Amino acid sequence: MHNIVYSQGGVCLSDGFFASGVHAGLKKEGALDMAFIYSVSQCEVAAVFTTNKMAAAPIKHFRSMGDVKPNFIVINSKNANAMTGIAGVEDIKEVLSNCPQEAKNPIMSSTGVIGVRLPKQKIIEGMKLFDLTKKDSSSAAKAIMTTDSFAKEIAFKVVLNDGSSFNIGAIAKGAGMIDPAMATMLCFITTDAKVDKSEMQEVLDEVVKTTFNAISVDGDTSTNDTVLVLANGRSGVYEREAFKEALFKVMHFLALEMVRDGEGATKLVTYKITGAKDDREAEIAAKALSDSLLVKTALFGEDPNWGRIASTIGASGVEAYEEKLKVSFDNLCVYDRGEILFDAEMEKKCAIVMQHQKFTISCDLGIGEGSFKAYGCDLGHEYVKINADYRT
Amino acid sequence: MHNIVYSQGGVCLSDGFFASGVHAGLKKEGALDMAFIYSVSQCEVAAVFTTNKMAAAPIKHFRSMGDVKPNFIVINSKNANAMTGIAGVEDIKEVLSNCPQEAKNPIMSSTGVIGVRLPKQKIIEGMKLFDLTKKDSSSAAKAIMTTDSFAKEIAFKVVLNDGSSFNIGAIAKGAGMIDPAMATMLCFITTDAKVDKSEMQEVLDEVVKTTFNAISVDGDTSTNDTVLVLANGRSGVYEREAFKEALFKVMHFLALEMVRDGEGATKLVTYKITGAKDDREAEIAAKALSDSLLVKTALFGEDPNWGRIASTIGASGVEAYEEKLKVSFDNLCVYDRGEILFDAEMEKKCAIVMQHQKFTISCDLGIGEGSFKAYGCDLGHEYVKINADYRT
Numbered sequence: 157m158h159n160i161v162y163s164q165g166g167v168c169l170s171d172g173f174f175a176s177g178v179h180a181g182l183k184k185e186g187a188l189d190m191a192f193i194y195s196v197s198q199c200e201v202a203a204v205f206t207t208n209k210m211a212a213a214p215i216k217h218f219r220s221m222g223d224v225k226p227n228f229i230v231i232n233s234k235n236a237n238a239m240t241g242i243a244g245v246e247d248i249k250e251v252l253s254n255c256p257q258e259a260k261n262p263i264m265s266s267t268g269v270i271g272v273r274l275p276k277q278k279i280i281e282g283m284k285l286f287d288l289t290k291k292d293s294s295s296a297a298k299a300i301m302t303t304d305s306f307a308k309e310i311a312f313k314v315v316l317n318d319g320s321s322f323n324i325g326a327i328a329k330g331a332g333m334i335d336p337a338m339a340t341m342l343c344f345i346t347t348d349a350k351v352d353k354s355e356m357q358e359v360l361d362e363v364v365k366t367t368f369n370a371i372s373v374d375g376d377t378s379t380n381d382t383v384l385v386l387a388n389g390r391s392g393v394y395e396r397e398a399f400k401e402a403l404f405k406v407m408h409f410l411a412l413e414m415v416r417d418g419e420g421a422t423k424l425v426t427y428k429i430t431g432a433k434d435d436r437e438a439e440i441a442a443k444a445l446s447d448s449l450l451v452k453t454a455l456f457g458e459d460p461n462w463g464r465i466a467s468t469i470g471a472s473g474v475e476a477y478e479e480k481l482k483v484s485f486d487n488l489c490v491y492d493r494g495e496i497l498f499d500a501e502m503e504k505k506c507a508i509v510m511q512h513q514k515f516t517i518s519c520d521l522g523i524g525e526g527s528f529k530a531y532g533c534d535l536g537h538e539y540v541k542i543n544a545d546y547r548t
Numbered sequence: 549m550h551n552i553v554y555s556q557g558g559v560c561l562s563d564g565f566f567a568s569g570v571h572a573g574l575k576k577e578g579a580l581d582m583a584f585i586y587s588v589s590q591c592e593v594a595a596v597f598t599t600n601k602m603a604a605a606p607i608k609h610f611r612s613m614g615d616v617k618p619n620f621i622v623i624n625s626k627n628a629n630a631m632t633g634i635a636g637v638e639d640i641k642e643v644l645s646n647c648p649q650e651a652k653n654p655i656m657s658s659t660g661v662i663g664v665r666l667p668k669q670k671i672i673e674g675m676k677l678f679d680l681t682k683k684d685s686s687s688a689a690k691a692i693m694t695t696d697s698f699a700k701e702i703a704f705k706v707v708l709n710d711g712s713s714f715n716i717g718a719i720a721k722g723a724g725m726i727d728p729a730m731a732t733m734l735c736f737i738t739t740d741a742k743v744d745k746s747e748m749q750e751v752l753d754e755v756v757k758t759t760f761n762a763i764s765v766d767g768d769t770s771t772n773d774t775v776l777v778l779a780n781g782r783s784g785v786y787e788r789e790a791f792k793e794a795l796f797k798v799m800h801f802l803a804l805e806m807v808r809d810g811e812g813a814t815k816l817v818t819y820k821i822t823g824a825k826d827d828r829e830a831e832i833a834a835k836a837l838s839d840s841l842l843v844k845t846a847l848f849g850e851d852p853n854w855g856r857i858a859s860t861i862g863a864s865g866v867e868a869y870e871e872k873l874k875v876s877f878d879n880l881c882v883y884d885r886g887e888i889l890f891d892a893e894m895e896k897k898c899a900i901v902m903q904h905q906k907f908t909i910s911c912d913l914g915i916g917e918g919s920f921k922a923y924g925c926d927l928g929h930e931y932v933k934i935n936a937d938y939r940t
Contacts (some may be wrong), residue, residue: 210862210870239858239870241886270855271888379859449841463662466631467771470602478602478631494633496663 158398159315160405166293166309169325170348171390172196176290177299180282182234182268182275188299190282191231191327193344198225198260199386200353202360204368206381213237213244213274214264215382220245221261228259229344229384231300232279233329234268236340238379247274254280258288267302267329267340267380297327300342304331308413314349314402322349322391324402330414340378341368343410349399350389359400360385367407371415371446371531383407412531421533423455426516431482432526437474439528444472445517446532455534460506462490462498469519480522485509493522550790551707552797555715558685558701562715562740563782564588568682569691572674574626574660574667580691582674583623583719585736590617590652591778592745594752596760598773605629605636605666606656607774612637613653620651621736621776623692624671625721626660628732630771639666646672650680659694659721659732659772689719692734696723700805706741706794714741714783716794722806732770733760735802741791742781751792752777759799763807763838763923775799804923813925815847818908823874824918829866831920836864837909838924847926852898854882854890861911872914877901885914 167175173195177188205215214237230251237244248264251274255262266274297307311325330341360383368383385403416424427445432438445451448468454461462483469476483491485506490498498506509515559567565587569580597607606629622643629636640656643666647654658666689699703717722733752775760775777795808816819837824830837843840860846853854875861868875883877898882890890898901907 208859208862209866209868210858210873236855239855239883239888241870270853270859271883271890272855273888377863379855379862461662463628463631463664463771466602467600467662470600470771471769474601476601478633481602491631491663496631496665498663 157317158395160398160402161313161315163311163313163323165291165311166297166325167193167327167344167346168291168293169311169313170323170346170388172348172388173346174288174291175296176287176292177295178282178285180232180285181278182232188295189233190279191296191299192286192288193229193296193346193386194258194288195227195346195386195388197388197390198227199388200351200356201226202353202357202385204360204364204383206377206379208377208379208381210239210379212266212380213240213248214266214380217245217248218263224261226261226263226386228255228262229265229386230255230262230283231265231342231344233300233302235266235272235274236268236270236380237266237274238270240271240273243273247276251276251279254283256283256286256288263384265342265382265384267300267342270379293325293327300327300329302329302340304329305417308410308417310406310409312402312405314398316393316395316398320393322347322393324349324406326406326410328410328414331417340380341414342380343368343383343407345383345385345403345406347385347387348389348391349387350392350394351387351399355396356385356387359396359403363400363404363407367404367411370529371411415531415533418533422513423534424514425455425532425534427530427532428516428518429521430518430527431520431522431524433475433524434526435528436526438526439530441469441472441474441476441519441521442528442530444468446530449535452532452535455510458507458510460485460490460503460510465517465519466491469521474521475523476521482520482522484518486515549709550787552790552794553705553707555703555705557683557703558689558717559585559719559736559738560683560685561703561705561717562738562780564740564780565738566680566683567688568679568684569687570674570677572624572677573670574624580687581625582671583688583691584678584680585621585688585738585778586650586680587619587738587778587780589780589782590619591780592743592748593618594745594749594777596752596756596775598769598771600769600771600773602631602771604658604772605632605640606658606772609637609640610655616653618653618655618778620647620654621657621778622647622654622675623657623734623736625692625694627658627664627666628660628662628772629658629666631663632665635665639668643668643671646675648675648678648680655776657734657774657776659692659734662771685717685719692719692721694721694732696721697809700802700809702798702801704794704797706790708785708787708790712785714739714785716741716798718798718802720802720806723809732772733806734772735760735775735799737775737777737795737798739777739779740781740783741779742784742786743779743791747788748777748779751788751795755792755796755799759796759803762921763803807923807925810925814905815926816906817847817924817926819922819924820908820910821913822910822919823912823914823916825867825916826918827920828918830918831922833861833864833866833868833911833913834920834922836860838922841927844924844927847902850899850902852877852882852895852902857909857911858883861913866913867915868913874912874914876910878907
């Protein structure tokens, strides 16, 4: 058995990793807007990117790099470098040619407004402020924020049975998961585990399914969505199950942080589907609930409107029957296979559940063994306010 | 050639049709909450219903009626009679057994809260207030409203080349098309055209595609969505093309009225996709735009955020390329196959377009011949307010 211990340090916990955020003048009033992550040793890298057909320039550039071992990531907020065509990729090359000399095969990552050329000069000047001896994960986490209301980082020390250990940590940005179809998420994970590249990619692909993909819709992502894992191997230690579990903990935590930070969100709701025809149908139903505007606004109004839940499942396209469905708010069953248990008293009880910051809406479809958990938040006035004025 | 002339009268314009709304005590403060539509002659009927797996009791009841000729529709608002199982259908039978004696094969239709049994006694009492000699389409249109902010009706007189004519008219309810996946729409169309039942169904199926389905997502509808056409044949006149064109005019008008009345909406936007691989892909892309929360909130903020438009198309799953796409606000092209034409001056011009109550966002995908127009509205604070408190 292994032990996974929460630790401070974010992306800088792992041996040989450094990171920090700087102000390059992209955001106003001295706010941090650029960050680097640097490893003293070159790294194996695994990545998952958006499936958006308009993938941004940094993703195109990464894909053109081939099978190399990078040790440096430059990240900027405020500008996504998306819809910028070949010029956008050329801009990245020029920026990266100005990296500190320690950088090998550097990677660039961007988030912000779509459709505006990268402010190259500001970024190149900003890179001059990078201090590669800094282990300041928190400032890097702050620098990559856009509409996020708080910075997101996490780290764990993983101790194996024989007492040997490795570390894993991450920073991420992402809010606005109210509309997962569009909210850009970036996540940078660093580890000193001695993991093989292809195995790391395999594990990452698996873990994404139940973490970031549980708050987002398959194949329906922003132009810039990126998860990057850098492994410098400096611990000399690796064990697949321990690594996978630790990676899950990192990504699950950050996924829920993103939901919790949904623009204007006040509640974190788990949508638990069981009894679906198969896991895929459970996933479709769970995401239909977490994406429904009418469910979200009912959450915000703390209105236990279970009819909207049933209707959303009915509209999602999955196999479902009125006489087989069960709907519960936490452990309060309001509809049980044809029987409406929702009376005035139950309504009061459910309304109390909905006043909590976290609760679970469960639907048993009563058909098969398929299950899935999705995570979502409510939609309130703040969401409209933030997104109506985003570019200004 | 034929001539289609706008007329007053709604569902009562056609010869032999009567309608009116009454207050049965379902809504508060004397508001109209029940309506009837009655034809002195029995009618051919065509219908399109929701594809929601949780189709409401009135739809199940209609489907069980078989091939009959009705002349009477009872409609109530405030209660959807959905998720009410066999009991919900039994409730309808009991209600309809209390219809005025003139009613033959009566149909019931409901809209309102899901998951609450029909208040049968109030409805049966309400039916006693029906006056079958009334031609008051407007009050019927009012009675079927839920969150609608205005009543919706339309009628046309169709004059054929030889001077003969028939009439067609309708009432409808539906707002909240901001989330087409869930907003209930009802539409009742009456005509005195002498149309064959199967041909009427065929024409209706065709016309639905470019009207109500252009404001809604295929297969992704509320529990109660209904379009019913009653034809009593009393004009003795029919001509297929004229009938189809008139039916399109009726349904197109009402579909746009629903969008215009989107809960809290302030703008009516046409999303015009051209150059898609095929019409189906154009439809997917157009609806992705009209459904996108981030596009909707940008509209509300009058922010010409064309990057969100490009990203939404990229995320929609249709074939699309950054270097082939064109994006325009009305006739202002902001992005032309790789070239960003959006500068400070263009931004000002686009912002002026977006201040209009109606405008068009066009995207040419530059691939094939596929095209589709979808219609949508913006999302503002009012939407959240209305839907957070819907049941209360």
